[in-house]
């Protein structure tokens with residue numbers, strides 16, 4: 397399963413790449429705006445930090461197919477590497493996906509809230525579909541059920557498109573998405589840390605050190 401960082405924050409991306417098994421980075425216009433930096437230099441810096449092989453998913457802003465296609469080609473040309481253009485599953489987005497996939501531009505269909513939206517995107521050439529788990533949960537929907545149904549649908553119909561589950565607010569959602577067959581999860585930096593955290597792990601490490609130091613003293617190392 398792929399784990400991606402859902403942020404455009406340089407500090408988080410640097411730390412994420414240094415410490416954790418991160419497969420790539422996802423952004424959207426809201427995530428980019430939080431950084432209050434120029435779009436292209438910021439994305440180029442992210443590409444430099446993660447290298448050309450890790451996936452970078454960048455969203456187009458346009459709401460008509462022509463603009464989406466123009467932006468997608470621009471992003472692909474300027475940023476390059478293992479790049480996915482995120483396109484929302486609106487009518488114009490689906491039209492753009494069909495045209496762009498014919499030009500071998502890799503696409504992540506985004507703002508997915510139903511299995512049928514995912515099916516339409518998959519049939520239009522999307523490599524990934526991104527169902528928004530927490531936004532569904534927030535309105536008393538069931539984000540994990542949508543991820544699970546997409547997974548079943550893709551299996552039944554032998555579709556190669558992968559699921560990149562998104563919009564997570566807690567580790568339980570990430571865990572459940574991985575259990576129901578999501579191929580990838582994009583998570584904010586704090587959740588990456590929370591995925592590792594357990595008080596018993598920390599307590600165990602403290603006890604190992606205490607026991608060792610009681611016998612061998614504070615500065616005695618193994619080697």
Ligand code: E4P
Pocket residue numbers: 402422423424426506526528530531562563564582
């Ligand atoms: C993926 O990149 C999505 O745009 C993102 O996960 C949405 O997250 P949010 O619902 O927390 O804004």
